[in-house]
Amino acid sequence: MGRGSAPAREPTARRRARDDGPRIEYWRPEGIEGLRMFRLEDASRPLSSYSEHYGVVLILRGACDGWYRGTVRTLAAGGLKLKEPGEVHRHVRVHAPITVQGAAFAADVVEEAARTLGVPRPVHFVPVAPGRAPRATALATAMHAALAARGPVTRELEALVTETLAELLATCTERGEVRVHERAPRAVRRAREYLRAHVCEPVTLDALAAHAGADKYHLIRAFRAELGVPPYEYLTHLRVARAAELLSTGLTGAEAAHAVGLFDESQLHRHFRRILGVTPGKFARTMQRQHRPSEARAARLACRA
Known part of the structure; x- marks a missing residue:
């Protein structure tokens, strides 16, 4: 992630x-x-x-x-x-x-x-x-x-x-299905809170699991069972949502990508189109915003929990 x-x-x-x-x-x-x-x-x-x-x-x-x-x-x-x-x-x-x-x-x-x-x-x-x-x-x-x-x-x-x-x-082992630990829902909530608080930062699976209080193998299965997607995909959805907010305030695709922790504009374009069905440029044009926010405001918007 x-x-x-x-x-x-x-x-x-x-x-x-x-x-x-x-x-x-x-x-x-x-x-x-x-x-x-x-x-x-x-x-x-x-x-x-x-x-x-x-x-x-x-x-x-x-x-x-x-x-x-x-x-x-x-x-x-x-x-x-x-x-x-x-x-x-x-x-x-x-x-x-x-x-x-x-x-x-x-x-x-x-x-x-x-x-x-x-x-x-x-x-x-x-x-x-x-x-x-x-x-x-x-x-x-x-x-x-x-x-x-x-x-x-x-x-x-x-x-x-x-x-x-x-x-x-x-x-796919002789034991068959392994049930998720009972602590899983709490661990998933802690993991989701952590991802929301660190949306614009690099997040490792080990760090996420440590914060959630569960090993990474149980966490990644429980996370998908609870939310329908694994943690890294959830984080990508968070970043696209934040990038959409930033684009609506007038930031460029490159600025929005950097603000939410993505590599570059091309990575934002790929995820944006896959998740929202439109390109960042088309989305920004439909918002018809004229004023660009200050860098401080953009940072607060991108990284708020």
Whole structure:
């Protein structure tokens, strides 16, 4: 949430097979501890894989029959495959060349998240059949799309990765659904108050959780359950609302973006249009305001709780 980290990242490690083989690519998103990424494109022959990490693999294109724990099941585009350390996954038959993207989480990261959520350890995933865990699948899909962009690791992306892992542990393990702690409503109220009070400042998920008095895994699930959106999306809505107020007083898009803690005018434009359905410029013109406020007044308006 808030401003992102510096755009530097570890150079992508590429390993390409022969010209007639699949393309394999690896990279590590800098700023997210214990996470490595890979992408396998156009695999037309059965492959096997082994990992010492927990894997969240999204099938992007194609279809194949895969063997796992003695059972063969069909994996198709849009499907999710979850892996545990030390296990072998192998393709039995490729129906159409497959492209997959995988997120490999370090075992200690997953085990600590499971401990926090009350999920039995070691973590054992269950197969995600089509339609079984729609929200977990939707979150994993969004996470993979964001990580594929290879951009700076923002607070929003960090929170999305955290929420995805929490949802997978809660709904796709042998224990099944993990209920939100009874203190959750109070924690959500404290988190919402904190976000409103710090709308124009960078906000980390760890700081938000500490203020709310709950661990980040429980908080992010409880927040969505209570308000329908995770904390970082709630903060974005707050910022767009404040920016709209500022635009109505005569500030430019760049000034409003800076005042509410966004990177620049282009980021404001993207969020403004997505949430309100119009561009900041069109919104400002409809307000027909002639006078610009003082900088002090603009700051008070942008940051008031």
